Amino acid sequence: MKTIRIGCGAGYSGDRIEPAVELAERGDVDYLVFECLAERTIGLAQLARLRDPESGFDPLLGDRMRAVLPACRERGVTIVTNMGAASPRAAAHEVVRIARELGLAGLRVAAVTGDDVLDEVVAGGYALVESGEPVASLGDRVVAANAYAGIAGILEALGRKADVIITGRVADPALFLGPLVHEFGWALDDWERLGAGTVVGHLLECAGQITGGYFADPGRKDVPDLARLGFPLAEVAADGTAVITKVPGSGGRVTLATCKEQLLYEIHDPASYFTPDVVADFTGVTFEADGVDRVRVRGGHGRTAPDRLKVSVCYRDGFIGEGQISYGGSNAEARGRLAIDIVRARLAMAGMPVAELRTDLIGVNSLHGDGRNDVSPYEVRVRVAGRTGTADAARRIGAEVEALYTNGPAGGAGAVTSVREVMAVGTTFVPRDRVRCHVVVEEA
Amino acid sequence: MRLADVAHSRAGDKGTIINCSVIAFDPADYDWLVEVVTPEAVRAHMGPLIQGEVVRYLLPAIGAMNFVMSRPPGDSVTRTLGLDAHGKSLSSVLLDLPLPDRPDRRAVERVR
Structure with missing residues (x-):
């Protein structure tokens, strides 16, 4: 067989x-x-x-x-x-x-x-499953709509x-x-x-x-x-x-x-x-x-x-700015938490709503290797991430974390920052006859 | 005993919805797992990591269950500010579910 x-x-x-x-x-x-x-x-x-x-x-x-x-x-x-x-x-x-x-x-x-059905879903009044709003309501934030x-x-x-x-x-x-x-x-x-x-x-x-x-x-x-x-x-x-x-x-x-x-x-x-x-x-x-x-x-x-095919609608959905910095040794967690308080206060002073922020404390052995576990946690890595409407505001989050070097708790180490644009995905469905495949064959 | 002692799990995502399989190492444990790893038990164990109802599907042919749950809106792949956008680590949470002792104390035979 x-x-x-x-x-x-x-x-x-x-x-x-x-x-x-x-x-x-x-x-x-x-x-x-x-x-x-x-x-x-x-x-x-x-x-x-x-x-x-x-x-x-x-x-x-x-x-x-x-x-x-x-x-x-x-x-x-x-x-x-x-x-x-x-x-x-x-x-x-x-x-x-x-x-x-x-x-x-x-x-x-x-x-x-x-598979590209962007024109169809924008002009045809299709609604996003997640929000119930028409795709067209996303305006120029819509980047792509592709049927499966x-x-x-x-x-x-x-x-x-x-x-x-x-x-x-x-x-x-x-x-x-x-x-x-x-x-x-x-x-x-x-x-x-x-x-x-x-x-x-x-x-x-x-x-x-x-x-x-x-x-x-x-x-x-x-x-x-x-x-x-x-x-x-x-x-x-x-x-x-x-x-x-x-x-x-x-x-x-x-x-x-x-x-x-x-x-x-x-x-x-x-x-x-x-x-x-x-x-x-x-x-x-x-x-x-x-x-x-x-x-x-x-x-x-x-x-x-x-009868209907799923469509993923990709749209721009703001930015995420992030900063990280580490603290080690005894009292590391207290210094990490102080760092977070400072960043929150700074961003609030800059007019950024605190609700848009997430803060984490991460860490096992990134600073000084294994074997220094007589205090717990031996180290914490502060991570601050926030959602913003603009890239500039997103950069501000990382900048406030980095500024902890000279303005924050003792022994802040290894700050990194990042900014990325968020690509959100929504869902809609189109009748399957709206998706017509086309094949072009080229020869080397 | 924890779920990880008798079953394995894999997490997958579709937007705000995630699924976690629960697969018995030993198919002989399957009926007992269906009794104790209920949607309600999973709901309680996952706590604020998920919201709303937990839906369970049974796959007796392979000794497995599939749990489908929603993450809070702020934790969707798109919206989350957390590190684990896809919820891939949630299977590890589920596997820490404490279980009552099995009725018969068969040695755990891991079927691979």
Whole structure:
């Protein structure tokens, strides 16, 4: 019986790169998927695109492609990724450029677009689920609105023999389900198989989180060699059952326990896992050990896809300013608390409402190493964070913490400050016929 | 005994809502865990870290429960000024839930 081997080379935008190379070179995979697009990442990407139309895709796209393209080309591995973020076409140009640079003439790179529904949700009077207010009421704070698209665009790109498929926002499991539907010819209303395939995609989409990452708890749940954590691959059969495994010799482990944790990761009602392609049902899923670092998964079900697609609306939501400073030795906590009182008073004098502030005391051994625990706490690190409407006001928070060096309690050490713009995410839903995918294929 | 002695957990987020799985190391403990790790017990244990009701889903096929809860508005991924924007450390809070002794004192066999 035909089996498709599909690996996951990244579970978030900053993920390790070597495990993907290991999968490409030694995983014997047919497909390598990179899931790199968190909810608010696309808002940040859109901001980048507004500054430069040739940007707006994942900042590590080039590094990842240079690392895996040669092995993928040599072994006929098809790459599917949402690293296109706000600019799948610019990302595809970049991959074509890199392919030429690497001498990979003829490499076919597809850009899948259509998830951008900003005009639709602003003009169409759609309301945010969280506030009930229309998206349009956010005015020029709105940066991006992207629908969670399904497998349609990926299927079209595979039908057009693309070697690398770059999407914007698609549902994470769709990155895996697309290739499975393409290979096995599952009908688009074969809800049972689409549900089973979605389970496989869900298990793989966070990469190392099913091979022992986000899992170890020393003495309770030990995992070998996390520094060389292997990323997962699934051997999927035409009936949607699969074996989850990893490259032999890589770090980490694939066990019943790692699979169970990942099945329930970011899940609400396990009987109704909504995706654009199917509502999957995880409640019948079972896992069975199938050798070392091999777990067989079966029992995923599904039912009719929803009529409406989820849309993430990214909007600017002010700034967060932060400052930190440490105090050590006996009476450290009292000096830390005094420092906080001073900063609160200073910010109040500057007219900043105290309700916007959060203060923390952190610390174990950052100042003078281990072994100085005759007083407790031996050290505290003061952290002050505040939300503001402007970057200038946010900077003021860090500045007041830093000024404690010469104006605050004795022995203040190691102040750092930061300012960041907050990208908030709201939710709305659009009828699925408003999301039309479009595929462009370029050749290196 | 604490929950961590007999079960493991992973936290995930969707905006202001978080979920924590509770998975029995030994499936034989599952029915007992369903009895003692109730939504009310979780609600009380999590205290001000969450707000409103705790919803529990059961997955007997894998000896697991899924707890879905809301964080206070100020603690959402977007709004929080705290370090743990995603609530990823909340599974560690849940695992410290004190449990009554098990009816039978089987040695803890961790199924991996």
